[in-house]
Amino acid sequence: MRTLITGGGGQLACDLESRLGSEAVSLARTQLDITDAPAVKRALAELRPEVIFNCAAYHNLDQCEADPGRSFAVNVDGVRNLCGSRARLVHLSTNYVFDGRRPEPYDEHDLPAPRSIYAISKLAGEYAALAYGERSLVVRSAGLYGLHGSASKGGNFVQRMLARARETDALQVVADQRLQPTYTGDLADALLDAVRRDADGVLHLTAGGDCSWHQFTEAIIELAGLDVPVRASATTVTPGGVDRPLNGVLARPRADSLGIPALPHWRDGLERYMAQADLLAASAG
Numbered sequence: 001m002r003t004l005i006t007g008g009g010g011q012l013a014c015d016l017e018s019r020l021g022s023e024a025v026s027l028a029r030t031q032l033d034i035t036d037a038p039a040v041k042r043a044l045a046e047l048r049p050e051v052i053f054n055c056a057a058y059h060n061l062d063q064c065e066a067d068p069g070r071s072f073a074v075n076v077d078g079v080r081n082l083c084g085s086r087a088r089l090v091h092l093s094t095n096y097v098f099d100g101r102r103p104e105p106y107d108e109h110d111l112p113a114p115r116s117i118y119a120i121s122k123l124a125g126e127y128a129a130l131a132y133g134e135r136s137l138v139v140r141s142a143g144l145y146g147l148h149g150s151a152s153k154g155g156n157f158v159q160r161m162l163a164r165a166r167e168t169d170a171l172q173v174v175a176d177q178r179l180q181p182t183y184t185g186d187l188a189d190a191l192l193d194a195v196r197r198d199a200d201g202v203l204h205l206t207a208g209g210d211c212s213w214h215q216f217t218e219a220i221i222e223l224a225g226l227d228v229p230v231r232a233s234a235t236t237v238t239p240g241g242v243d244r245p246l247n248g249v250l251a252r253p254r255a256d257s258l259g260i261p262a263l264p265h266w267r268d269g270l271e272r273y274m275a276q277a278d279l280l281a282a283s284a285g
């Protein structure tokens with residue numbers, strides 16, 4: 001399967017690349033900026049991929065709010081640029097397309113209601129992928145962390161919490177936002193499975209179970225063997241600030257109906273990630 005991965009060097013891109021080996025060409029932003037339509041056209045003509053995994057995104061939420069032009073250029077126009085060939089586009093999206101105001105998980109058929117520039121641009125990007133691509137697959141996931149960090153966010157959430165725990169006496173983390181933090185290694189496996197099954201349309205692929213950011217942080221600190229209290233706080237949205245969904249939990253009846261295996265539980269993914277990254281108590285000491 002000749003494959004192009006955009007956003008090379010990012011968390012998910014690296015895990016896809018490691019699984020696909022020589023079948024894949026992974027291009028970082030400096031090698032292929034997806035907003036550069038002529039460059040994308042040239043790359044598609046040269047590489048003639050059968051599948052494109054679009055892992056490129058502008059997704060620092062505060063920066064998106066401050067720079068809507070760039071958000072829409074990368075997250076929408078860039079997606080449309082990738083639709084100009086016969087390749088199947090697999091486009092990554094987010095649980096943030098939902099407003100998170102109801103208690104039940106959101107499934108693939110629920111109506112999105114994005115509440116931030118990032119989320120609005122990602123939803124528009126979904127529509128671009130589905131409108132302009134041949135049988136595109138749009139996969140919504142959540143709370144990604146992986147071995148390769150996320151440069152635009154100063155490392156992944158796990159790394160940031162551990163760094164903060166080593167600098168302060170106590171951590172304070174929101175306990176009213178729920179999600180399924182997902183290890184990019186597990187997501188990469190599920191994406192490849194979905195492509196092998198010829199899936200298209202919208203799918204939800206996230207880790208099993210769910211937790212609050214506070215519970216996730218408690219698990220990180222416990223697994224790292226650190227003795228730092230994690231205090232629970234409540235979400236506040238300042239004027240002009242980013243509105244994040246309180247309930248970011250996704251259900252996946254459509255993925256189930258296509259026979260795509262469930263991803264491991266979030267705690268299982270976290271333990272394997274921390275073991276591979278040498279962050280567990282035993283290896284940290």
Ligand SMILES: NC(=O)c1ccc[n+]([C@@H]2O[C@H](COP(=O)([O-])OP(=O)(O)OC[C@H]3O[C@@H](n4cnc5c(N)ncnc54)[C@H](OP(=O)(O)O)[C@@H]3O)[C@@H](O)[C@H]2O)c1
Pocket residue numbers: 006007008009010011012013028029030032033034035054055056057058059074078092093094095122140141142143144145149150151152153
């Ligand atoms: N991270 C999460 O928690 C999360 C949650 C749900 C969904 N998602 C979605 O999952 C996908 C992968 O996320 P990730 O966490 O793996 O991201 P990541 O590690 O931050 O990687 C994103 C990559 O996109 C690149 N990029 C930015 N603008 C680009 C452009 N114009 N052209 C080409 N490449 C560009 C970045 O390069 P530079 O660093 O050089 O700018 C970076 O390498 C994204 O679509 C994201 O929206 C992420």
